[in-house]
Amino acid sequence: MVKVAVLGAAGGIGQPLSLLLKANPLVTELALFDIVNTPGVAADLSHINTPAKVTGYIGDEQLGDALKGAHVVVIPAGVPRKPGMTRDDLFNINAGIVKNLATGAAKHCPKAFVAVISNPVNSTVPIVAEVFKQHGVFDPKRIFGVTTLDIVRAATFVSEITGADVASTNVPVIGGHSGATILPILSSLSHSFTDAQRDALVQRIQYGGDEVVKAKNGAGSATLSMAYAGARFVSALLDASVLKKAGVKECTYIKTDVAAADGVEYFSTVVELGVDGVAVAHPLPSFSEHEKKLYAAAIAELKVNIQKGIDFVAKSAAL
Numbered sequence: 001m002v003k004v005a006v007l008g009a010a011g012g013i014g015q016p017l018s019l020l021l022k023a024n025p026l027v028t029e030l031a032l033f034d035i036v037n038t039p040g041v042a043a044d045l046s047h048i049n050t051p052a053k054v055t056g057y058i059g060d061e062q063l064g065d066a067l068k069g070a071h072v073v074v075i076p077a078g079v080p081r082k083p084g085m086t087r088d089d090l091f092n093i094n095a096g097i098v099k100n101l102a103t104g105a106a107k108h109c110p111k112a113f114v115a116v117i118s119n120p121v122n123s124t125v126p127i128v129a130e131v132f133k134q135h136g137v138f139d140p141k142r143i144f145g146v147t148t149l150d151i152v153r154a155a156t157f158v159s160e161i162t163g164a165d166v167a168s169t170n171v172p173v174i175g176g177h178s179g180a181t182i183l184p185i186l187s188s189l190s191h192s193f194t195d196a197q198r199d200a201l202v203q204r205i206q207y208g209g210d211e212v213v214k215a216k217n218g219a220g221s222a223t224l225s226m227a228y229a230g231a232r233f234v235s236a237l238l239d240a241s242v243l244k245k246a247g248v249k250e251c252t253y254i255k256t257d258v259a260a261a262d263g264v265e266y267f268s269t270v271v272e273l274g275v276d277g278v279a280v281a282h283p284l285p286s287f288s289e290h291e292k293k294l295y296a297a298a299i300a301e302l303k304v305n306i307q308k309g310i311d312f313v314a315k316s317a318a319l
């Protein structure tokens with residue numbers, strides 16, 4: 001039995017992500033939770049001739065049933081950006097949504113892998129972790145911020161410049177998931193870029209989300225590419241934990257000490273996944289002089305984002 005629960009399953013990301021998960025033969029049960037429309041999405045997907053049994057759950061009173069027995073919980077619930085907004089501008093609405101869903105997961109499937117998509121990821125992952133701590137079930141190896149879209153974008157944009165096969169282009173992107181906290185490690189590639197190419201690539205990878213927000217012109221942010229990236233991340237988790245494949249690696253935002261010396265306790269790094277989640281979190285790579293500056297900027301912003309998530313849970317506990 002491999003149950004995957006999608007929380008926010010009726011949304012712009014939730015629907016195509018659920019479709020891709022329904023197509024994953026390792027999934028035997030797909031639980032679709034949202035505050036609207038999941039019966040229809042579930043009925044539609046349930047006709048696809050793949051193993052996963054699809055069930056829709058709607059409203060808070062059905063959250064527990066959606067989560068019970070889940071091996072993986074994916075959370076794309078919450079509001080997306082409109083032009084002119086930062087991801088942090090979503091905090092006031094999404095923090096409460098994520099906290100509520102994390103509480104459900106801590107109660108009903110405390111051992112599940114939790115993959116957080118809802119923005120601002122830099123803060124929502126600490127929120128989930130703090131909620132799990134409050135319930136005495138926190139395991140840093142099992143809670144992930146999904147930054148896979150940054151890695152997907154980096155491979156696409158880099159291969160456009162290098163001309164290399166996009167499928168075999170792999171660019172580690174570490175740090176966090178917003179603007180200056182997104183740190184692509186272009187120095188790890190064998191291609192040597194001009195300074196102008198490098199700067200343009202870093203800018204495009206860091207602000208790829210804004211490119212989509214602008215193009216959608218008020219109709220939301222990346223959904224289809226995010227669904228692809230989310231499905232890739234869940235597939236990696238299942239390959240490592242269900243198939244017990246060795247050498248499954250993804251960059252993901254976790255609670256880790258890789259950047260603890262610089263005062264941050266959450267950081268996206270290259271992670272080897274195993275049966276229990278994080279098997280090995282790779283240390284920081286050796287940075288070029290340019291990347292050292294980007295790293296310093298990332299750290300400064302991450303500190304603020306992380307603390308905001310931690311404070312939110314502490315404050316709501318004190319109420």
Ligand SMILES: NC(=O)C1=CN([C@@H]2O[C@H](COP(=O)(O)OP(=O)(O)OC[C@H]3O[C@@H](n4cnc5c(N)ncnc54)[C@H](O)[C@@H]3O)[C@@H](O)[C@H]2O)C=CC1
Pocket residue numbers: 007008009010011012013014033034035036076077078079080081090094097100101116117118119120121146147148149150177220221222223226
């Ligand atoms: N991590 C990443 O790389 C990315 C993250 N995102 C983020 O993903 C989130 C979702 O984006 P979209 O799917 O485009 O938004 P959307 O508005 O299309 O869908 C969000 C869904 O969440 C549902 N929802 C709201 N409150 C809920 C609750 N309490 N419980 C369960 N479901 C609830 C809504 O009913 C809706 O169906 C946003 O916060 C966005 O910023 C978007 C793209 C990339």
Ligand SMILES: O=C([O-])CC(=O)C(=O)O
Pocket residue numbers: 080081087119149208209210212213221222
């Ligand atoms: O830009 C946004 O708001 C959505 C997102 O996280 C991304 O596309 O990377």
